[in-house]
Amino acid sequence: MPFLQLDGLTKTFPGHRAVDGLSLSLARGEVLALLGPSGSGKTTTLRLLAGFEAPDAGRVIVDGEDVTGTPPVRRRFGMVFQHYALFPHLDVGENVAFGLESLGVRGAALAARVAAALALVDLTGFERRRVDQLSGGQQQRVALARALAPEPRVLLLDEPLSNLDPALRERTRRELRGLIRRVGITAVIVTHEQEDAFDVGDRVAVLRGGRLIQVGTPDELYANPRTAFVAAFIGRASEIPARVLSADAVEVEGIRWPVPWPGPEVVRAGQSVLVLARPESLRLGPEDNGRVRGVVTGRRFIGPTAHFTVRTDGGAVVEVAALAGAAREGDRVGIEPAGSGLHLFPADAM
């Protein structure tokens, strides 16, 4: 029995449908990441969950209770806003106390619970600090403490990491994941960054145009993207135009490449397709008749290995992982598949 259930949620704004028949369910304590480009409906979904928007159709059910019509004030969902929305005129302690006061907590109990919430985010003793004296990371933690203090049923996070600089971002992400696990709360996090979604979410739901494209664990999404969009959006992938030869092979610029069974939608021989290839699923080699020929136009250094950009003679731009010293810019090379990680999609699927 799922703890939180989104059932056919639909929301239309004048001129466009933001969320279109979205159904998802979360087990108690599960963390779901909503991932998608801007305009994919992920933030609207979160606002439907919080109750700031009313759906045109569909239901939100939490712990067996239908809360679709429950106003946010009584929904007991905690929310961390993109810009944190800390009350600027209240100090840290008063911010955290706000939700507890709504529950009628007063006096010593209030102070104790504020202190406990601040301890949870490692800000013990910050009660009397002014909000504008805090760093971005500290503000984010205050926002978390404030949302968690009243012990909400579900925690909603709207791009909680987008305001942090890259150096801080990774550490904060780890802390965020640790904290959510420790508290054991059911959470939905919205992000447009694949790394954030994969790191924090137990499962990731990929949204596009208000629709759910695919939901699954990060490993499932990476290994078995159901559409070209998911494959390209999650991780790095090059698109290489190809033509179907048989159920297990395609032809790329005159070279035969073996590929796994592409599924029932692309089987016709002669059909134009796109091969989506992860950099590590391709291999660099010498320029010869068995490989797709091209010239190295760029190299992105990542340590012992590098990603080489190769422009094939047929005009495709392909990223290939190889040892950092494998080639230099301007070298003529050949490309061949290196096992799994190639996915086939109909050419018009993008």
Next chain:
Amino acid sequence: MKGSARLWAWLLVAGLAWLVVYPLMLVMVDGLREPGGWTLQHVGRFASQPGEWQALWASLWLSLASVVLSAAIGVPLAFLFERVDFPGRVFLGILVALPAVLPPLVGVIAFLFLYGETGFTARFVQWLLRLDEPPWRLAGPGAILLVHAYSMYVYFFLFCRAGLARLDGSMLEAAQALGAGRWRSLRSVVLPHLRPALAGASLLTFMTSLASFSAPYIFGGGYKVMTTQIVFTRLNGDDRLAMVETAALSLLALGALWVFRRADPGGALAAVGKGTAPALARVGSTGTRRAIAALAWVLAGVLLLPHLTLLVVSFVPTGTWTTEPIPPAYSLANYLALFQEPERFRPLANSLWMATLATGVAAAVALGAAFLVVRRRVATGRLIEALIGLPWAVPGTVFAIALAALFSVHDPLRLRVVLVGTLWILPLAYLVRILPITGRAIFAGFRQLDPSLEEAAASLGGDRRRTLRRVVLPALRPALAAGATLAFVTALGDFVTSIMLYTYETRPISLEILASLRQGDVGVAAANGVFLMLASAVVFALGARREVRG
């Protein structure tokens, strides 16, 4: 909830239309009516009298000239204070901006005491040259223009300073790196960026001059501009002609506003880009530094001298200063009289309670309106905003006449009741005049308020009342303080609407000043002026402090 918002919005529209549009319509219509029916007779009388056209023309050219003169003082001053560092820059900058919050009448009498025919300067020259008569009379268009420039340079000073502070320093550096010299940078980078500021200040100066009443009333003598012309026509009992004049003045004001908006579409009040302010120019030698500092102090001194004069005169007991160049005796007698004689104290009390009431209501109306328009996005939003802003575009004299017309007849079916002659007409008139001030500040504050603050409060279980009290109002406090402060100061020093609508019992400070001047009681007039000045400064300082803390 949606339905009740709509209902409130319509109630607001109806109330505002009754207070703001209806009186103006009455003025337009009354000029065209007679007991018998419609007539063009009064319009004809207006059009055929050269005096009317002269007054209209005087209003127009004086306003244009005021813009030019104010810019000539305010813009260089802004560059001096914003671009050059010298000792005392911050303190002087505040002092020089002070006239922005002083009631016009205070500036006018201060000017009178300094440069008038019986003022310090004239007496000094007379004494120096052993003349029998004062060397000059401060009257006519020149005097009006001088007072305008003296008080309205502040708009150019403040707008230009703000514009310069927003100028991105790296843009100037980029211009220099591209080989642009100082003058080319000024012409092709700085001035285009100041355009919105200059346009905004020009508009404000023009509209303020057009509506200006105190200066032409005190210094105009036989020289009439439209605002004074209206008042005199009314004093002569020719109400219908006054209506036509009022309509003519409001058309001139609205026409000017329309021309400005067309010449600078949407730009006048728009903010320019953001960035770090350019570094202050470091003046090379200490000699130049001292010279610039001295220049700034002298300039500030000249600009503030009238107000110092007012302070000095307020300590001169009645009847002691006759022919001497400098008053021979000083005492606190005027102030003691102000606070000990009930009849002398009454105007102070009147102004205080009426301004407080009007400000409170104006702030509440603006808050409610901003909530409906910005948060609830009611369909009538633009209309509500336009209605609240309308009194700004219409000279105070016009509104005084219009409100006098609306509230002098008992005709409940036509929504008219008699308020003229009662306690309530002045607070009501003040309310209409200051609505645009609180409105603009509070609407801007609401627009800057992050809507997710309210959502955060809701998701934390805060009900609507608690959210309003604990989150929305405190977050709006800077805007509220700024708007209410300016509104209060405006109502406290109001002269132009008061002179048409006051009764002896409700006479405000401004009319007490006028009465004292007429009786030759300059000390008492000055003491009242100083009280206005101090009250304005104190309220403003309080408001500004809140803004910093909030």
